[in-house]
Amino acid sequence: AQRVTQPEKLLSVFKGAPVELKCNYSYSGSPELFWYVQYSRQRLQLLLRHISRESIKGFTADLNKGETSFHLKKPFAQEEDSAMYYCALARSGNTPLVFGKGTRLSVIA
Amino acid sequence: ETGVTQTPRHLVMGMTNKKSLKCEQHLGHNAMYWYKQSAKKPLELMFVYNFKEQTENNSVPSRFSPECPNSSHLFLHLHTLQPEDSALYLCASSQDAGAGANVLTFGAGSRLTVL
Numbered sequence: 001a002q003r004v005t006q007p008e009k010l011l012s013v014f015k016g017a018p019v020e021l022k023c024n025y026s027y028s029g030s031p032e033l034f035w036y037v038q039y040s041r042q043r044l045q046l047l048l049r050h051i052s053r054e055s056i057k058g059f060t061a062d063l064n065k066g067e068t069s070f071h072l073k074k075p076f077a078q079e080e081d082s083a084m085y086y087c088a089l090a091r092s093g094n095t096p097l098v099f100g101k102g103t104r105l106s107v108i109a
Numbered sequence: 110e111t112g113v114t115q116t117p118r119h120l121v122m123g124m125t126n127k128k129s130l131k132c133e134q135h136l137g138h139n140a141m142y143w144y145k146q147s148a149k150k151p152l153e154l155m156f157v158y159n160f161k162e163q164t165e166n167n168s169v170p171s172r173f174s175p176e177c178p179n180s181s182h183l184f185l186h187l188h189t190l191q192p193e194d195s196a197l198y199l200c201a202s203s204q205d206a207g208a209g210a211n212v213l214t215f216g217a218g219s220r221l222t223v224l
Contacts, residue, residue: 032211043112044152044199044215086152090211096142096165097211099152 002027004089004100012106013077021072021103023061023087033063033070034088034097044086047072057081077107112136113216115200121222122190130185130219132200139205141183142213143175147196158183159205190223197221 003026013019025031035047048056050063050070061072070087084104088097113134122128132141143155157165158177172194174186183200197220201213 034211036213043217044213046212049212088211095211096154096157097213098154101151 002098004087006087006100006103008103010104014108016076019074019077021085023070025068025089032090035072036086038084079107082107113214115216115219119220123224127188132183134202138202139180140203142201143185144199145196192223195223
């Protein structure tokens, strides 16, 4: 069965410090991995997906199949990055996403 | 409002009431979803509709009854709910297949409180 694990419920960092939100998955096939974000009083929205290999708002995430991980990273955290972050996985094709429990990132000024 | 619209935004109901949540999208998407978001559990997929056909029911109790009359509208009919059903119910949509299938557009959610 597919499973997504985000080990940290809450992560607090100071402004300007590096950020790494951890995500591990279990799936025997070729996964598609995503990060979704929910800012305060806003809708849950897509942040990035691994196949795009792009940086969004300074965030990047690399799929590591050996470690079955898809950690989200940013070198210098900003206050506006404070939000709830969800890692999500799907098998390729038209299949529903499986979400992790989420990590709340708090960036302290 | 563009994107995915959910109504009502807030709903309080008793355990014997019958109510419905509504979701509509005008993004040209063919797949629509209901998710449950509560404080204690991650985003839980409830139902998936693809081209108006239900393709997934994630072992949801029968007191939740979905309806998808067309690709743009999705309902969640509620009856004889329990207090533990209190949660934020999120609707989402996506393209039906291909690379965009798992790029979900979410609504703002309907906050349900069952007394």
